[in-house]
Amino acid sequence: MIDLHIHSRYSDGTNTIDEIVRMAKQKNIKALSLTDHDNINGLDEMKISCEKENIECIAGIEFSTEYYGVEVHILGYFLDTRDNNLLEKLNYLKSEREERTKELLEKLKKYKINLSYEEVKSVATSDIISRSHIALLMLQKGYVYSIKEAFINYIGTGGAAYIPKKDVDTLGIISLLNENKALSFLAHPKFIKVGEGKLLKMIDEFKDMGLDGIETNYSAFTEKYKNYYKNIAKEKKLLISGGSDFHGDIRNNIEIGDGNAYYEMITHMKNHLLYKYGKVVD
Template sequence: MIDLHVHSVYSDGTNTPEELVRMAEERGLAAIALTDHDTVGGIVPLLDAAAGSSVEAVTGIELSAECDRGTMHILGYFIDHTCEKLLEKINIVREGREERNVEILKKLNKLGYVLTWSDVVQEAGADVVGRPHFAAALVKRRHVKTRKAAFDLLLAKGRPAYVERYRYTACECIDLIRQAGGISVLAHPATIYMPDDQLKGLVKGLARNGLGGIEAYYAEHHPENMARFSEWAQELGLICTGGTDFHGGNTPDLRLGSGFGQLHVPDEALEQLKAAKARI
């Protein structure tokens, strides 16, 4: 059993990389990929922890891409986390995220939700501060009952406290991952809200521009989605990958490795990623 989509405290998860390795061992996982949002801060701790374990650690990242309808993320696997170009580009994203955070806080206060930057930072981990941390702070301040309610009422796209932030295009994300020596994969394609023919056309275009895979096996994908995306991957010569999108306490009903209980990511997904990496 493997899990190729995992988050730590370095972005919006609640577990340290060391804790994730221990959890993976307890769950009997052979490998996990750390794919924190727009940061590689957790990679070294992950590799150090995995070195003395039975779990194979895969270096990864999840980049946010421009998307008019829904959400588009590009995963990068087997990246060189010391690549200067990668670090330079994600630092630009970090600066944009910091500017956005200031505006979100201003909006929340203007809407009457008393919240300080200190409240938000206390909910954050070791690196990136984002909307999940605002949601957690709103819950702690008893402005809302749940983090989901915070997003539904205030923080989701189109809601009163939402603020857009800087993102690269999908092709720029793919190229950046390539420059870092990695394999790019379209994450959870069902979160891109397009008719099937348009979505398939998008995937086909990204494949022409260097996309290496598609995340067909995903905790929130219905079986028909998994089947459809797997079929597209075969047709377009893409690798079928998968993972839970585990965030620890931020996704309490979702388990590392198995998602909501039904997920099984084939070991061959990792082998195919390794083979693609070897061809670079």
């Protein structure tokens, strides 16, 4: 079993790298990818910790993007973490997150939800602030009854205080990953808020830009949906991947390994890297 979708304290997860790797070892996970939001700050630590436990480590990331007003998440695998274009983009995204957070907090005041930027920073476990941290603070201060409510009513796509991302276009991120000689995958497609026909059209457009695959074995997917997205991937000649989207206590119903992804997925990824880029990965 493998898990290619995990978040740590370096973004909006609650666990340290060592804790994540120990949990994976206990579950006999053969390979892991840390896919923190819009940053690669934990990847060196992840590699060292995985080596100690004899677990294969794949350098990953999850980008939060916008496509014509629709929120789309793109997973990147087998990153070149020294690539200047990637590093420049990540620095920009960090600054953009900070500005977006401040705008969102200002907008929340219209609904008598008063949170300071300093309070949100105190909730965050790293210098990367996400909407999950805002939602957690809203819950702690009694403005909402659940994190889900915070997203649906206020800070998620379509919420009253939602602020769209600026200059983080899905096609641009796929292109960035192509230039990095990494692989790009569409994350949890069921949760993209468009109809089936629109989603299929989007996948075609993403593939034309260089999308490599679809996350089919996702922790929240039933077998019906896993098979549905596998069939789409097969029809469109795309790779498949899988992972839990583990966040720790913030989503305590999800455990590492949920999604039941398997190592053959990685084998196909490595073969594709060789075919697409001439890139050999051990």
